[in-house]
Amino acid sequence: MKRQLLLAWFALCCLTLSTAALSGSAEQFQLVIPTLDTPAIIDGDLDDAVWQQAATTQLTFETNPGENTPAPVKTEAKVFATKTSLFVAFYAFDPDSSETSDKVRANLADRDGVWGDDLVGVKLDTFNDARLAYQFFINPYGVQMxxxxxxxxGQESDAWDGIWYSAGRKTAKGYQVEIELPxxxxxxxxxxxxxxxxIELVRFYPRNQQHRLSTHSIDRNNSCQLCQMGVATGLNEAQSGNDLQLxxxxxxxRSGSRDINPVGDWNNDNSIEPGLDIRWGITPSTLLxxxxNPDFSQVEAxxxxxxxxxxxxLFFPEKRAFFLDNKDYFxxxxxxxxxxxxxSPDYGLKLTSKVGNHTLGFMATNDTHTNFLVPGNLSSDIATLDSTSYNLVGRYRADLSDALSVGTIVTAKTSDDYHNYVASSDVKYQPSEQDTLTAQYAYSDTLYPDTLYRSFCSSDDCEPRLNCDLGNCGINERVLxxxxxxxxxxSYYKIKYEHKRRNWYAFxxxxxxxxxxxxxxxxxxxxxxTKTVIGGGYNWYPxxxxxxxxxxxxxxxxxHNQAGELLEREAEAKIEMEGAMQSYTAFGYVQRDRVGRRHNGASLAIDDNTQLFNEKMGWFYSNITPVSALKLELDINYGDAIDFANDRLGTELMLNPGLVWKMTDSMSLDVSHIYRSLDIEGRELFSANLTDIRLNWYMTINQFIRVSSIYTDIQRDPSMYLYTDPQAEYAQLGNEVLYGYKLNPQSVFYLGxxxxxxxxxxIDSLTRDEQTYFMKVSYAWLL
Known part of the structure; x- marks a missing residue:
């Protein structure tokens, strides 16, 4: 199979392709952007004379939920450039609006946190090759996304943050905004x-439904969105300037910790950490x-x-600025x-570049804490080494034609008596607007320290014990x-074919x-x-x-595992709906056969070493905005679930309600709760509750106070556990109070x-065992 895959891959790479161009076209929409000498003042007033010389266009199409129908409201956009900036202005009209009306939805909130507000913005594919597109959106108060x-x-990442300028205000006819994109x-x-x-100019108009308005039509029979952008020409003598940012x-x-059983004295540690980030645009398409000594602390939990x-x-997303800049290149x-x-690196270096049809990325850092994932087919865990590691990543991609891209990626993580090297190649081929073929092959070489396995042992000698059961043998999958x-x-290889049309798709x-x-x-x-998946669906647009x-x-x-033994077999059906009150609802049914825990942890075998369970579960999810200030969310699962601790089948209930209440234009409350329980033959094995509460108050567009608490409570019945003796109850509470002033994503002051x-x-009651006081100040010097 590997040989056949590689031969097919090679054949694809050698094809001479003749397909429709996969990039923006003037037939969709064309805008000629003049280059002027005078910039606009970004204050939201739009009274600068320079706007009279800008290119002007209308957003005349509704692309969703209407299918290229006339836009329900008028939106006018103006665009011009100087040699160093692109300027965009919008007049967003609303017939039901006034300066004090609540018809226009706008809130003061954190950057990237105003989805659901009225928004206008621009999408830019600066190479017009349908590979990556920048997206910039503004609400009526000038909050940026x-x-x-x-x-x-096929993903959109809001983790990237650029430094750009915007202002907006409500008017008697709707609202208007100004944008400067350096x-x-x-x-x-x-x-x-x-x-x-x-280019595409876009407006989101949220009322009973979320209306998406555009300068041009979007074909739902074309699976490629970036291929359907219009074209902006002009920007004569565009320059990046001295793109150096320090x-x-x-x-x-000041952090403290203490023992709480019994309660001990606080052990406090004070630290002062200076650091420096450098961002240098060597050319407009090459960034260093x-x-x-970076600060990689998580400001938000x-x-x-x-x-x-x-x-x-568990998986946690990346939030740190150094890693997020041009992350998509990797x-x-x-x-x-x-x-x-x-x-926790002491230093890092990253170079990203795009020259013609070639995209390159390189990154190197050290890490004073060496963590990595130890995977398996029934479990995984995090390993930690008490030594510094060195980390390298290299990525190259060549767009051989509009339809064919090939790439390679290499990674290395090394430390004392340890290394992991990975080399991979990938291909993406789009022979038509509806068809996409992707394939990737990776090969790794790894060396673990001789004693690493002992960190996963369940007994001191880490040797199999006689007459043990359910993996309770001193040895488990991570040890082996x-x-x-x-x-x-x-090696690891993966191939996927997908066919998408307006009304149906298959993969x-x-x-x-x-x-x-x-x-x-x-x-x-x-x-x-090894895993095989086939699926599809049919869409209606009432x-x-x-x-x-x-x-x-x-x-x-x-x-299956590599020996051909069955791990899981699953079938799922679901229905999705979008409609009134900006609602999204989905529900479905899953039936699966899958194995539980290994009975003998000293063997990786599946057959005659595990039990095969049949799970049947229904699920439901919905979110709805009944009024502009309130969004409600509910996620429910109910049905069979494996009790992994005891290797038997139980009945699981999961409830996950949530709400976002915008109490005023500047204050919001975000509450989420998760409840899970597992019953065995009518008796409750455990119940778990997690409540996440976050209160945000934005005094100005730049200044805020955030209070957050995450509370977890787990109750178990130890008498029902067959092989272990867990604690009957466990609870933890994490709190944070944060004051922030954010001039831009890199110029900030935090006190918390x-x-x-x-x-x-x-421990009878919640007892504090750690506390931290912190302050951070940073400023981005644009040279």
């Missing part, structure tokens, strides 16, 4: 005297990032997650680069996958991950498996105020306090 849309992965933050080909960029930072931290009755490690169809695995005396190496996917494949700089948590979209979808998959409290069988 920016993101990057990646054609390769060219220094955009990658483009500066060798061209006249630029040709892909961001010094200073972090002061460097960081020295990660969303709470329940880690109970789960055998795989993406591929496999998760080979997940930089949260780099915990790390108790290796020499290098291990193996098939096959992947194989070898026993000894590792990707320690990525997030590959399952190995020793033209009514109640429903605007209905989809019936389903898929079937089967997973956080603490943590715990309770268990030995």
């Amino acid at each position: 920016d993101s990057i849309e990646n054609e390769l992965t 060219l220094r933050m955009l990658n483009f080909d500066s060798q061209q005297d006249i630029q040709t960029w892909g 961001t010094p930072a200073l972090v002061l931290n 990032n460097a960081t020295i 990660d969303a709470g997650q329940l880690d109970i009755n789960s055998t795989f490690a 993406d591929s169809q496999m998760s080979l680069v997940h930089t949260r695995n780099i915990v 996958r790390t108790q290796i005396d020499d290098n291990i190496n193996d 098939g996917q096959y992947e194989s991950v070898g026993d000894d494949f590792r990707a320690d700089l990525g997030f590959i948590d399952k190995v020793d498996m 033209n009514s105020n109640l429903l605007s979209f209905v989809s019936l979808r389903g898929d079937w998959d089967i997973t 306090y956080s603490d943590g409290m715990r309770r268990n069988d030995e």
